Every structure is written in structure tokens, then in C-alpha cells.
Amino acid sequence: MEILAVLVAVVALLVALVVGAVTLRRTAPGRGEGVDALPEDVHGLRREVAALRAEAAAALRxxxxxxxxxxxxxxxxxxxxxxxxxxxxxxxxxxxxxxxxxxxxxxxxxxxxxxxxxxxxxxxxxxxxxxxxx
Known part of the structure; x- marks a missing residue:
């Protein structure tokens, strides 16, 4: 009986993880689809870093x-x-x-x-x- 309770708990945990991952995938902020989508602020930071690199290239360093x-x-x-x-x-x-x-x-x-x-x-x-x- 105890083994059955443990198995039910493991299955419930796995179902909760799968449902959570699907929900996260649907509600991920930013561009694109899926878990790899990045929030807009990350894209803004990438643009800012690229601008700083271009500016640094022209510096007398x-x-x-x-x-x-x-x-x-x-x-x-x-x-x-x-x-x-x-x-x-x-x-x-x-x-x-x-x-x-x-x-x-x-x-x-x-x-x-x-x-x-x-x-x-x-x-x-x-x-x-x-x-x-x-």
C-alpha cells in the first residue's frame, strides 16, 4: 500500500512538472516561441552591449x-x-x-x-x- 502511495505521488509530481513547463512555454515573455524566447529587456541589453562595443572600437585604447x-x-x-x-x-x-x-x-x-x-x-x-x- 505504501509503495502505491509513493507511485501515485511521483506520477502527480511528474504531471505537475509537465503542466508547469507547458504553461511556462505559453506565457514566456519576449519574442519568439518556446522556452528559448528571451524577454524584451534582454534584447535591449544586447543592443546596448553591441553599441558599447562599437563605441569602444573607436576609442584610443x-x-x-x-x-x-x-x-x-x-x-x-x-x-x-x-x-x-x-x-x-x-x-x-x-x-x-x-x-x-x-x-x-x-x-x-x-x-x-x-x-x-x-x-x-x-x-x-x-x-x-x-x-x-x-
């Missing part, structure tokens, strides 16, 4: 600095080249050449990881170091 001695008689690595680039390799290379009596600063535009002007070895190194790996 790849950077590298190369410090060096521009002149043999000076030390301290006071001269530097800084590459600031976005995901497409567009941006700028800034260079400051430090001498005994003055410092000069240069800016060169970069498009697609290349420059129309000739880059110094240090500027080339900064651009290559800013390029994402992998």
Missing part, C-alpha cells in the same frame, strides 16, 4: 610608450614616443625629443597601423607595441 636617449651625450631616457590607437590602428604617434637646451614635440597621424610620413625606429616600435596581440 591601444597605447605604448618607448623611452630612449635621442643624443649619445645625454642619459636618462628623457625622449619618448607615444602611440595612441584605436582597434583599427587609427590614431596618432606623439614624440618628444629632449636636448640639453630644448625639447621638441612632433605628432604624426596613423591610419590602419601605417603612417604617410616616415616614422623613426622608436615611433615604429611604439606603434608595434600598441598593436593587440593574438
Amino acid at each position: 591601444h597605447l605604448a610608450v618607448v623611452r630612449y636617449d635621442a643624443f649619445g651625450d645625454m642619459g636618462g631616457h628623457l625622449s619618448w614616443s607615444l602611440a595612441l590607437l584605436d582597434d583599427s590602428g587609427d590614431g596618432v604617434v606623439l614624440t618628444s625629443i629632449h636636448g640639453r637646451s630644448d625639447a621638441r614635440t612632433y605628432a604624426k597621424s596613423i591610419r590602419g597601423w601605417r603612417c604617410d610620413q616616415q616614422l623613426s625606429p622608436e615611433e615604429l616600435e611604439a606603434v608595434e607595441n600598441a598593436r593587440p596581440r593574438g
Whole structure:
């Protein structure tokens, strides 16, 4: 008798689970049909994430600095080249050449990881170091 009661309880539980799943499937909010349908707010979040990714791709987020001695008689690595680039390799290379009596600063535009002007070895190194790996 006890076994029969347990079997009836198990069958009742299974029926309740099946009915609950069918009800959930019919009332699932969002687009589409079935359990895989997502609520509208999830689709909105996906659109927002895609917009943020597109915005981040245009941000100058790849950077590298190369410090060096521009002149043999000076030390301290006071001269530097800084590459600031976005995901497409567009941006700028800034260079400051430090001498005994003055410092000069240069800016060169970069498009697609290349420059129309000739880059110094240090500027080339900064651009290559800013390029994402992998």
C-alpha cells in the first residue's frame, strides 16, 4: 500500500512538472516561441552591449610608450614616443625629443597601423607595441 502511495505521488509530481513547463512555454515573455524566447529587456541589453562595443572600437585604447636617449651625450631616457590607437590602428604617434637646451614635440597621424610620413625606429616600435596581440 505504501509503495502505491509513493507511485501515485511521483506520477502527480511528474504531471505537475509537465503542466508547469507547458504553461511556462505559453506565457514566456519576449519574442519568439518556446522556452528559448528571451524577454524584451534582454534584447535591449544586447543592443546596448553591441553599441558599447562599437563605441569602444573607436576609442584610443591601444597605447605604448618607448623611452630612449635621442643624443649619445645625454642619459636618462628623457625622449619618448607615444602611440595612441584605436582597434583599427587609427590614431596618432606623439614624440618628444629632449636636448640639453630644448625639447621638441612632433605628432604624426596613423591610419590602419601605417603612417604617410616616415616614422623613426622608436615611433615604429611604439606603434608595434600598441598593436593587440593574438
